[in-house]
Amino acid sequence: MPAILGIESTCDETAASVVVDGFDVRSNVVATQVELHAKYRGVVPEIASRAHVENILPVLREALAQADAGLADVDAVAVAHRPGLIGSLLIGVTAAKTLAWAAGKPLVGVDHVHAHLYSVMLEKNEPPPMPAVGLVVSGGHTALYRVGSWLDVELIGSTIDDAVGEAYDKVAAILGLGYPGGPVIDRLAARGDANAVRFPRTLLARDSVDFSFSGLKTAVLYHVRGVPGRGDNVKSVAAELSERQLHDVAASFQAACVDVIVKKLRRAVERVGAKSVIVGGGVSANSGLREALTRLPVPAFVPPMRYCTDNAAMSAGLAEVYVREGRFSALDLDAVTHSQFLV
Numbered sequence: 001m002p003a004i005l006g007i008e009s010t011c012d013e014t015a016a017s018v019v020v021d022g023f024d025v026r027s028n029v030v031a032t033q034v035e036l037h038a039k040y041r042g043v044v045p046e047i048a049s050r051a052h053v054e055n056i057l058p059v060l061r062e063a064l065a066q067a068d069a070g071l072a073d074v075d076a077v078a079v080a081h082r083p084g085l086i087g088s089l090l091i092g093v094t095a096a097k098t099l100a101w102a103a104g105k106p107l108v109g110v111d112h113v114h115a116h117l118y119s120v121m122l123e124k125n126e127p128p129p130m131p132a133v134g135l136v137v138s139g140g141h142t143a144l145y146r147v148g149s150w151l152d153v154e155l156i157g158s159t160i161d162d163a164v165g166e167a168y169d170k171v172a173a174i175l176g177l178g179y180p181g182g183p184v185i186d187r188l189a190a191r192g193d194a195n196a197v198r199f200p201r202t203l204l205a206r207d208s209v210d211f212s213f214s215g216l217k218t219a220v221l222y223h224v225r226g227v228p229g230r231g232d233n234v235k236s237v238a239a240e241l242s243e244r245q246l247h248d249v250a251a252s253f254q255a256a257c258v259d260v261i262v263k264k265l266r267r268a269v270e271r272v273g274a275k276s277v278i279v280g281g282g283v284s285a286n287s288g289l290r291e292a293l294t295r296l297p298v299p300a301f302v303p304p305m306r307y308c309t310d311n312a313a314m315s316a317g318l319a320e321v322y323v324r325e326g327r328f329s330a331l332d333l334d335a336v337t338h339s340q341f342l343v
Contacts, residue, residue, distance in 0.1 A: 002075040002323055005063070005099070006316025007056075009092030010084030010112045011140070012037060012048045014055035016063035017312035018074065022320035023125035027066035028306065028313045031055040034180065041179045042169065049087030056095050063312070071103040076328075078319030080112040080312075082336035083140075089335035097331050108319040109329040112310075113141055113339045114153055116280030118321075119303035119314040128301045129275035133268040137261065137289070138281035139165030139180070142211050144264060145341065146272045150321045155341050156268060157209030164257055165283050167213035171220050171253055175246060185250045186286050192244075192251030197223060199256040201263070209268045216256055224249065258288045262296070269298055276301060282309045 001020050008015035012033040018026040033051050037043050064070060079096035081089060093109075100107040117134045121127065134145035134153065142164045144157035162170070165182055172181025177188075199219050202212040224241065241249065265277055277300040283289060285308035293300035307314055322328070 002320055003069065003073060004076045004078050004108070004316040004319045004323065005074040006312035006319060007060070007077070007079040007092045007096045008310055008312035008315055009052045009056065009088050010080050011088055011310060012043045012051070013310040014052050014059050015310065015312035016060045017316050018063055018067035018069055019313050019316035019320065022317045023121050023123060025122055025313045026069070027063045028311055029059050029063040029066065030311055031059050038179045041173050043085070045085045045087055048085060049091060052088055052091035056091055060095065071099060071105070074105060076106040076108050076319060076323050078108040078110055078316050080115060080315045081109040081333055082111055083339040084112060084337065086335060086337050089337070093333060093335045097333060101331055106323070106328045107331060107333060108322050108327070109333045110315050110318045110322065111340050112315070113143070113341050115314040115318045117145065117147065117153070117278050118150060118318040119280045119307040120278050120301040122307050122313055122317055123304055126301070128278050129299070131272055131274055132276045132278050133265060133272050133274040134278045135261070135265060136281045137164050137279065137283035139163060139169060141281060142213070144209050144268045147278060150318065151325065153341055156271070157211070157264065159211040159213065161212050161214035162217060164211070164213055164261065165281070167217045167257065168283070170217050174221050174224055175241070175249065182283060182286065185254060186288065188247050188250035189254040189288060192247030192249070194251040194255035196248035197252035199252055201256055201260050203260065203263060207267065209264050209271065211260065211264060213257070216253070220249065220253055254286070254288045258292045261289060262292045265296060269296070274298055280308070284308045
């Protein structure tokens with residue numbers, strides 16, 4: 001029963017976790033920075049990296065304490081070393097390499113995007129039928145993959161502009177809803193009419209499995225504030241929207257996002273001959289998307305809610321697959337800003 005200590009610091013969450021056998025989560029500690037970045041309506045890299053420096057040791061100590069374990073009890077140290085903000089990545093990678101060297105434990109570097117796909121295995125240990133279509137949807141990523149196994153992952157489609165989570169944040173800013181935008185828009189959408197506004201669904205070419213959300217974001221902006229140059233009364237804020245209008249805009253925007261995602265998933269399932277769909281990333285927590293996934297022609301697997309956003313359990317779990325295959329990293333492991341699954 002290999003026990004792996006995982007570390008996550010790719011963006012603005014400092015996290016550590018101990019996972020046994022690739023699915024049994026003994027601890028899952030996350031120090032969030034949402035309040036630090038809220039007033040900027042997005043993550044500020046320098047602020048994020050400084051907060052990681054402050055949080056990394058307390059988070060590691062708490063994760064080991066909750067698991068009732070010490071460094072001597074873990075079999076390997078895993079870290080998400082790509083992709084992400086370079087300053088943030090360096091904190092987690094340096095901590096992982098230091099702990100591995102000091103404790104004489106193997107080091108396992110994993111890809112953060114790949115780990116989001118693996119998060120469906122946590123706690124349930126229910127392997128999805130493969131080949132599968134993998135979808136990672138978050139503030140930084142919207143991409144589709146052919147997943148032949150946990151060691152056989154191939155990119156087949158990605159966004160050509162905004163990630164879907166980024167579009168949620170930008171629309172939330174347009175509507176004056178604060179940051180992060182995903183959870184609040186999801187809550188408002190539940191009380192709105194998804195057919196109130198027919199926002200565009202950008203599908204690109206007939207057989208494309210790439211995404212584009214920039215036009216949708218702009219359509220919301222023009223609907224709320226008017227179209228510049230057309231004689232409309234262009235507003236500086238969305239304060240004039242009634243509560244009902246706000247709910248309807250949120251619901252209509254979310255319906256457009258979900259429709260596009262589901263359409264692309266159906267295309268990808270047909271292309272891959274997939275037996276299942278695997279969804280990970282922060283937007284996998286979205287209630288509208290989760291409901292729509294039940295209507296796919298193959299079963300869809302989503303993580304438990306606590307593993308949708310960035311966490312270290314998913315990296316520790318994925319690392320167990322690498323440990324079984326003897327795939328370890330050297331102590332000169334680099335922090336890398338891009339994903340090996342997005343090139």
